[in-house]
Amino acid sequence: MSLLRRLPPVLRALLAQALAFAGLVALVRLGLRFPPLLWVLLQAVLAVFLSRWLGLGPRWVFMQATLPFLVRVLWGAPIPAWVYLLLFLGLALFFGGGLLTRVPLYHASEDAWEKLEDLVPDRPGLRFVDLGCGFGGPVAHLARRRPEGVFVGVEASPFTWLVAWLRCLSLGNARIRLGSLWRVDLAGFDVAYAFLSPVPMPQLWAKARREMKSGSRFISHSFEIPNETPHRVIPVKGRDGARLLIFEV
Ligand SMILES: C[S@@+](CC[C@H](N)C(=O)[O-])C[C@H]1O[C@@H](n2cnc3c(N)ncnc32)[C@H](O)[C@@H]1O
Numbered sequence: 001m002s003l004l005r006r007l008p009p010v011l012r013a014l015l016a017q018a019l020a021f022a023g024l025v026a027l028v029r030l031g032l033r034f035p036p037l038l039w040v041l042l043q044a045v046l047a048v049f050l051s052r053w054l055g056l057g058p059r060w061v062f063m064q065a066t067l068p069f070l071v072r073v074l075w076g077a078p079i080p081a082w083v084y085l086l087l088f089l090g091l092a093l094f095f096g097g098g099l100l101t102r103v104p105l106y107h108a109s110e111d112a113w114e115k116l117e118d119l120v121p122d123r124p125g126l127r128f129v130d131l132g133c134g135f136g137g138p139v140a141h142l143a144r145r146r147p148e149g150v151f152v153g154v155e156a157s158p159f160t161w162l163v164a165w166l167r168c169l170s171l172g173n174a175r176i177r178l179g180s181l182w183r184v185d186l187a188g189f190d191v192a193y194a195f196l197s198p199v200p201m202p203q204l205w206a207k208a209r210r211e212m213k214s215g216s217r218f219i220s221h222s223f224e225i226p227n228e229t230p231h232r233v234i235p236v237k238g239r240d241g242a243r244l245l246i247f248e249v
Pocket of ligand 1: 094095096103104105106107108130131132133134135136137138154155156157160179180181182194195196221
């Protein structure tokens with residue numbers, strides 16, 4: 001049970017819907033018959049119950065309850081199947097990278113890029129990494145302003161990576177890698193920056209402390225590290241509470 005609860009929420013949500021569906025199919029095999037609307041209602045109720053059991057939060061439970069009704073509404077709609085496939089592929093290619101890490105795609109403001117600049121020492125050979133670089137804004141900006149440093153962005157979503165890669169193509173000191181930030185060895189960087197979500201922060205901080213050299217710097221955009229006090233906090237423009245939290249390793 002605790003193993004199931006440790007699955008990423010999206011997999012737990014799928015599991016809840018699949019188990020609810022399997023349960024209803026089993027009842028039909030036993031001879032019960034449900035009119036379509038009752039089937040949808042039962043699917044929603046069972047999915048909600050199983051989602052709570054699997055430890056999903058209120059937002060997920062709400063989505064679980066509405067999903068069967070949405071499927072029912074779209075079931076007979078004259079929408080060709082390839083439209084769904086295209087939508088799914090588009091979403092996966094732009095947002096897939098953050099699905100398991102539970103990090104959406106949004107961007108730091110230009111004000112944050114400017115303020116990051118003050119936090120990146122101006123010295124030849126300095127190495128900076130943006131862990132989950134999105135469309136590559138911070139990497140491209142810093143690479144232009146600090147021609148003697150090396151600026152690396154890592155991005156897991158293929159289309160997002162492609163946009164960042166194209167954006168940095170003409171910059172000789174910027175590299176955009178496709179892949180997971182968890183596979184990046186942070187030992188080779190003087191400054192690591194991340195704008196992710198609260199979920200991966202404890203694990204990411206443990207990785208930074210394990211791998212980064214003493215004297216290097218870890219910057220989190222907006223998200224705190226539980227039980228750690230940042231050495232400095234710099235407010236930046238953007239959503240409410242946007243700020244850079246600076247941790248000296
Ligand atoms: C909030 S955006 C930040 C974009 C950019 N760093 C900025 O400050 O504007 C987070 C990005 O991290 C990416 N991401 C999430 N999990 C990742 C992972 N495990 N490995 C690499 N990239 C990841 C997402 O796809 C998304 O593009």
